[in-house]
Amino acid sequence: MHRVTFDSNVWRKVASPSKFSRDASLASYQKLNAACRSGVIQGFLSETTFTLEQIKRDDRLAWLRSSARVSVIETITGPNALKIQFSIGASNVVVPKITQMVQDHLDDAYAIGIRVLRSKRIAGPNSALLKDAKYFFNYPSDTEYHHYNNKDGEIVRYLESMGVGIANIKGKGHANSSATSNDHWTDGIAAMSDSEKGSVADLVAEWADADAVATSIAHDVVYFCTNDIGKGSSNKGVVSTMSPAKSQAIMEKFGIQFISPVHLMQELGL
DSSP states (O other): OOEEEEEEEEEEEOOOOOGTTTTTTTTHHHHHHHHHHSSEEEEEEEGGGGGGGOOOGGGGGHHHSSSSSSEEEEEEEEEEEEEEEEEEEEEOEETTHHHHHHHHHHHHHHHHHHHEEEOOTTTTOEEEESGGGGGGGSSOOOOHHHHHHEEEEEEHHHHHHHHHHHHHHHHHHHHTTTTTSSOOOHHHHHTGGGGHHHHHHHHHHHHHHHHHHHHHTTTTEEEEEOOOOOOTTTTTTTOOSSSSSHHHHHHHHHOOEEOHHHHHHHHTTT
8 A cells, every 4th residue: 555645736536536537647647536535545645735725815914914823722631640732823713715616626535544643833824624533544543643643743844844834834924024123024914014924824824835845754654745846936936845856855865756646647557
């Protein structure tokens, strides 16, 4: 069984190939769909596909600069043990765009065995599309879930150190902050004008991409199937995870392979 994460620009066509009858690569998507059904491929999606990427492009800046939110949950776990969970940041509620269409594709993906991998961050958004826990990969135990989650966090931080993912938007925020202040990067984003909606939307997309890759690596996924090669990212001021230089460095470090649907089909001999 080959472990494959399908990127946001691929997964709907793999899950619902009949709805993309005019796509030039339809035959590849049909074969990948059949491979998921038969168990040749164990397919995954990143949670960021339904959270960060489902925030409308024009709404991403407003989401980031929304009023700070702090929540604290205290749970007694034993006679002398207290578990405290907290989050701080922008609103964590995402109203997905074109909800029913995406929901239909998600149901098609679920039907062929594709599952969503959790990709959690403090203050990360939640999606109404994923209210039903059935869509998520089922971890055998809480211990295993925490193992993968901790590994995910380590890889996210490594990718950030490479300058990709959330590093882009943090850099934008710091650049927009007062040089003499101790502003957090989110303060710099909050001060941005609406004229920069487009650039912020691209940065959030890159954040989602890098987190999806980190989550895939943490879960021992071998192939990250995408049509994205980071083309034109530098023109947008984005250091892209999918650019040839960065993706090659990530492959050499972690072993994951970035591959197109057509080449994945050929690689697996489908």
